[in-house]
Amino acid sequence: MATLNNTTPTPSILPQVSVLDFFLPGSTSIITTMELVLSMNNGARPLFVCLLLLFLGRHICRYIWGLAETYFASTVHISYSTEVYDMVVLWVASQPFAYRARSSLAHVGWTRTFRSESEKQKKPLSYSPWDGTFYFIYKNHLFWFRSTEKDAGYRKEEAITISGFGSPAVLKQLFDHCRDEYLRHTHNKTTVFEHQEGKWKRTKVRSIRPLSTVVMNEEEKEGLVKDIEGFLNSRSRMWYTNRGIPYRRGYLLYGLPGTGKSSLCLSIAGRFDLDVYVLNISDIDARSLNTLFTELPSSCVLLLEDVDAVSMTQSRQVETNSERAEKNSKKPEGKLPLSNLLNALDGISSHEGRLLMMTTNHIDHLDPALIRAGRTDKRIELPLADKDVMFRLFCMVFKQSTSDIQDPGKPAEDDAAVEQSAHKFVEKVPEMEFSPAEIQSFLLEHRGSACAAVRKSEQWMARMRMERKKMGRTDSLVTVSD
Numbered sequence: 001m002a003t004l005n006n007t008t009p010t011p012s013i014l015p016q017v018s019v020l021d022f023f024l025p026g027s028t029s030i031i032t033t034m035e036l037v038l039s040m041n042n043g044a045r046p047l048f049v050c051l052l053l054l055f056l057g058r059h060i061c062r063y064i065w066g067l068a069e070t071y072f073a074s075t076v077h078i079s080y081s082t083e084v085y086d087m088v089v090l091w092v093a094s095q096p097f098a099y100r101a102r103s104s105l106a107h108v109g110w111t112r113t114f115r116s117e118s119e120k121q122k123k124p125l126s127y128s129p130w131d132g133t134f135y136f137i138y139k140n141h142l143f144w145f146r147s148t149e150k151d152a153g154y155r156k157e158e159a160i161t162i163s164g165f166g167s168p169a170v171l172k173q174l175f176d177h178c179r180d181e182y183l184r185h186t187h188n189k190t191t192v193f194e195h196q197e198g199k200w201k202r203t204k205v206r207s208i209r210p211l212s213t214v215v216m217n218e219e220e221k222e223g224l225v226k227d228i229e230g231f232l233n234s235r236s237r238m239w240y241t242n243r244g245i246p247y248r249r250g251y252l253l254y255g256l257p258g259t260g261k262s263s264l265c266l267s268i269a270g271r272f273d274l275d276v277y278v279l280n281i282s283d284i285d286a287r288s289l290n291t292l293f294t295e296l297p298s299s300c301v302l303l304l305e306d307v308d309a310v311s312m313t314q315s316r317q318v319e320t321n322s323e324r325a326e327k328n329s330k331k332p333e334g335k336l337p338l339s340n341l342l343n344a345l346d347g348i349s350s351h352e353g354r355l356l357m358m359t360t361n362h363i364d365h366l367d368p369a370l371i372r373a374g375r376t377d378k379r380i381e382l383p384l385a386d387k388d389v390m391f392r393l394f395c396m397v398f399k400q401s402t403s404d405i406q407d408p409g410k411p412a413e414d415d416a417a418v419e420q421s422a423h424k425f426v427e428k429v430p431e432m433e434f435s436p437a438e439i440q441s442f443l444l445e446h447r448g449s450a451c452a453a454v455r456k457s458e459q460w461m462a463r464m465r466m467e468r469k470k471m472g473r474t475d476s477l478v479t480v481s482d
């Protein structure tokens, strides 16, 4: 019987083996073992030959495929933090190869469009292939979708590529197709982006809210719309450039909570078919701010909610220590210095073409530098509900719309009756005490009956006043009398 001791490895094979090892890593040790086994002259020999062929075959195929991919395939790389990622994944998730993939990433909801009402379900799931290579045919061409995890600083994120043989034109057609599907999916919707770890990420896709549903002073609303129309006009950019004026426009919406500031921003974005990029300044540092600004698209709404959260510690306003201390005690402290925000908004590296919308509940807490002309071109106050706003809110809730689905057991109140109730409601509820949000919320509670809303309004007001008193609301909409 052969033993390890009397088996002498052939020294002459080593130079060939090391060359082979260059192409097929690990083959030296396998061949040495194989020689050993072959020299045993027993039944293991055929088995080892098969294993070797398999091993070599697999490596050779991989090697040839790698060469073919390098020299003949076109590839598009897509990084996780771009909107193209959403476009591709939306399309991929609806493809048969995604359903068949044995390794998938599950998404809730956002990638599926419902084809019919009956298909609707709570939190629908969709899957995109994950961590591997997945082959598919598009327009009679073979493509492969590859998903890998890559290091993105202190965390991992997905990177995907789509490759195919032949002309890159078909690959680009595939991307155009993904883009068209994505645009169809977001048609008549407002897409909202928020930042996560210094990158913009699509977080919501909402149906466009018609401007008519934001109840406010109509003149003010029309003025705003006209101003934006003028700014977004196709000749406008050139006009600004010719005069050396930076092509951007800023608006400040201010008012107490629930007066419709965010609603107005979203409606405006929907009206002009713009995406909304929400910058949460209480959750951002100076470095991320610059990156986020450089990644804004050329035309969008940049929304800075609660802009009073910006740090006043580096306020550019000349003020005494005591003035600053008093101001700072009134408002929450953010970690973003004001000077950085100002630079990002209209410094040398700032973005052209964007529509800046800032909202605040405390206009008196804002540094004058932030709201000076040029940064803030228009200030719009959204006040508490006056008689006109209450009347319109009432009619909006109770009047029938053509697309409403009628409850068969309950005849709808006609518009004249609703208007009569609206007048009674307005007489009972004092002006400038409640926000439109509070009024809307109460009306929705009784949306089945306008008369009931009128009847219960006094009770509701008493409850609201009591609640405010209990909560000791000092930002109160109106001082509540005993």
Ligand SMILES: Nc1ncnc2c1ncn2[C@@H]1O[C@H](COP(=O)(O)OP(=O)(O)OP(=O)(O)O)[C@@H](O)[C@H]1O
Binding pocket: 213, 214, 215, 216, 255, 256, 257, 258, 259, 260, 261, 262, 263, 264, 359, 360, 361, 436, 437, 438, 440
């Ligand atoms: N003027 C308004 N017209 C119609 N709906 C309104 C109006 N104001 C508030 N609402 C309703 O109240 C809710 C809250 O409104 P919104 O978030 O726009 O208020 P806000 O002023 O941005 O509040 P906050 O300052 O707390 O962020 C929304 O559902 C919105 O539909």
